[in-house]
Amino acid sequence: MVVFSGTVDKLYPVAIMASGAVAMGMDVDIFLTFYGLNALRLGEPQKNQKMDKNYSDIAPMLAKLMKEKNMPSWYDMLKQAKEMGGVKVHACAMTLDLMGMKKEHLDPIVDDVVGVGEFVSNAKEGEITLFI
Amino acid sequence: MVVFSGTVDKLYPVAIMASGAVAMGMDVDIFLTFYGLNALRLGEPQKNQKMDKNYSDIAPMLAKLMKEKNMPSWYDMLKQAKEMGGVKVHACAMTLDLMGMKKEHLDPIVDDVVGVGEFVSNAKEGEITLFI
Amino acid sequence: MVVFSGTVDKLYPVAIMASGAVAMGMDVDIFLTFYGLNALRLGEPQKNQKMDKNYSDIAPMLAKLMKEKNMPSWYDMLKQAKEMGGVKVHACAMTLDLMGMKKEHLDPIVDDVVGVGEFVSNAKEGEITLFI
Numbered sequence: 001m002v003v004f005s006g007t008v009d010k011l012y013p014v015a016i017m018a019s020g021a022v023a024m025g026m027d028v029d030i031f032l033t034f035y036g037l038n039a040l041r042l043g044e045p046q047k048n049q050k051m052d053k054n055y056s057d058i059a060p061m062l063a064k065l066m067k068e069k070n071m072p073s074w075y076d077m078l079k080q081a082k083e084m085g086g087v088k089v090h091a092c093a094m095t096l097d098l099m100g101m102k103k104e105h106l107d108p109i110v111d112d113v114v115g116v117g118e119f120v121s122n123a124k125e126g127e128i129t130l131f132i
Numbered sequence: 133m134v135v136f137s138g139t140v141d142k143l144y145p146v147a148i149m150a151s152g153a154v155a156m157g158m159d160v161d162i163f164l165t166f167y168g169l170n171a172l173r174l175g176e177p178q179k180n181q182k183m184d185k186n187y188s189d190i191a192p193m194l195a196k197l198m199k200e201k202n203m204p205s206w207y208d209m210l211k212q213a214k215e216m217g218g219v220k221v222h223a224c225a226m227t228l229d230l231m232g233m234k235k236e237h238l239d240p241i242v243d244d245v246v247g248v249g250e251f252v253s254n255a256k257e258g259e260i261t262l263f264i
Numbered sequence: 265m266v267v268f269s270g271t272v273d274k275l276y277p278v279a280i281m282a283s284g285a286v287a288m289g290m291d292v293d294i295f296l297t298f299y300g301l302n303a304l305r306l307g308e309p310q311k312n313q314k315m316d317k318n319y320s321d322i323a324p325m326l327a328k329l330m331k332e333k334n335m336p337s338w339y340d341m342l343k344q345a346k347e348m349g350g351v352k353v354h355a356c357a358m359t360l361d362l363m364g365m366k367k368e369h370l371d372p373i374v375d376d377v378v379g380v381g382e383f384v385s386n387a388k389e390g391e392i393t394l395f396i
Contacts, residue, residue: 002394004277007318009166013136013263016226020248026256034273034326035319053318054139054185055167062166065230094280098329116284123392124290128255130134130263131277131394141298145268145395148358152380158388186271186317187299194298197362260387262266262395 001028002119002131006035007050008074009059010132015077017130022086029126031119032110033092036132038099040089040107045075079109090114133160134251134263138167139182140206141191142264147209149262154218161258163251164242165224168264170231172221172239177207211241222246265292266383266395270299271314272338273323274396279341281394286350293390295383296374297356300396302363304353304371309339343373354378 003014018028032040039048051059072080081087091106091113103113123129135146150160164172171180183191204212213219223238223245235245255261267278282292296304303312315323336344345351355370355377367377387393 002277002281004274004396005318010136013134013165016248017134017252020252023249024252024256026252033277035316035322038319038322050318052167054137054182055170058167058170062230065232069230071230098326098333098335100329116280117287120281120284120288120290120392124288126392128252128258128261129392129394130261131396132136132263142268145266145297148380149266149384152384155381156384156388158384184299186269186314187302190299190302194362197364201362203362260384260390260393262393264268264395 001129002031002033002123003036003039004034005132006039006048007052008048009051009055009062011039011048011074012077014132015074015081018087019077019081019084021128022081022084026086026127028081028087029119029122030087030089031092031114031122032090033095037091037095037106040091040110041101042105042107045073045107075109082109088112090119092116092119133261134163134165134255135168135171136166137264138171138180139184140180141183141187141194143171143180143206144209146264147206147213150219151209151213151216153260154213154216158218158259160213160219161251161254162219162221163224163246163254164222165227169223169227169238172223172242173233174237174239177205177239207241214241220244222251224248224251265393266295266297266387267300267303268298269396270303270312271316272312273315273319273326275300275303275312275338276341278396279338279345282351283341283345283348285392286345286348290350290391292345292351293386294351294353295356295378295386296354297359301355301359301370304355304374305365306369306371309337309371339373346373352376354383356380356383
């Protein structure tokens with residue numbers, strides 16, 4: 001999965017699909033780029049409340065329902081999927097460099113920093129590839 | 133195809149690619165989640181006029197052109213693709229539950245309600261996987 | 265890659281992934297539709313400064329950093345990837361027709377105009393499929 005987006009509503013499918021795949025014994029590689037990488041800056045997962053502005057008619061209701069139903073956050077779901085094993089979270093080297101950041105500025109859920117070449121060769125082996 | 137989005141402009145590629153794939157004898161599985169599921173709430177396909185706000189410079193012109201050229205709606209295209217066979221439309225169980233809805237609140241084009249596990253095992257077999 | 269989007273931030277991953285794939289000896293087929301096709305109208309790549317409105321908190325900073333660091337534009341990156349060979353850029357026939365345009369209204373980086381059937385049969389053979 002290439003995770004380009006950084007809104008909470010799109011980070012949920014990332015975490016949920018990662019959990020589903022791991023539960024089925026698959027390996028998952030998440031490649032964070034642009035706003036997806038920014039969403040995993042240190043401290044950001046705990047603050048991020050962004051929802052897609054295209055759906056301002058129903059997004060606030062969905063966000064409210066998630067809180068009321070005590071749904072775990074996408075971040076906790078992803079952390080749990082990682083603990084089950086098989087999930088690797090990679091940061092895009094180019095984005096990190098552009099933002100003038102280093103690995104230590106990212107949440108510890110991020111495993112390593114990779115270039116696009118490594119991502120492409122990785123994706124080539126994958127059974128499911130998604131750009132989110 | 134995972135259909136996360138619910139704007140008319142993004143639902144067109146879903147319907148068009150489904151039609152194209154079915155015409156070539158392929159099977160198509162559409163997994164509706166978040167705003168994509170909301171777009172298939174009963175009565176919603178007939179009302180939905182949302183276009184992506186990032187393109188407010190040309191989106192209204194495109195919407196107008198589609199009407200002027202009597203282009204069939206994405207919904208009618210998808211219905212027709214289904215009639216040709218090979219297209220299955222699945223609702224994401226978690227989103228449905230979050231919204232406090234049941235299958236009968238969805239448009240009859242939706243075949244069933246599935247969990248993420250079923251979707252992942254399905255996608256694993258697919259030749260083309262897209263997140264829209 | 266199906267390129268539906270036309271914001272600069274999303275066109276970068278298109279160009280970067282195309283470059284990465286070509287560098288690894290892979291073939292890349294880019295299918296431009298909707299706003300992605302509009303982004304390659306003649307003269308448009310040079311003018312386009314659109315960034316995703318969902319990230320108006322950090323998008324302007326990223327755009328500024330890209331200029332300051334003299335990062336090549338997505339368009340120059342894509343042109344360079346094409347010169348290395350193996351990249352084909354296809355325009356969606358239906359979108360072109362809807363916009364009342366012909367191939368000569370598009371940037372010369374576009375190779376040809378294809379229907380959805382051709383795209384689907386092409387994508388079926390692909391190892392990585394992404395909707396951007």
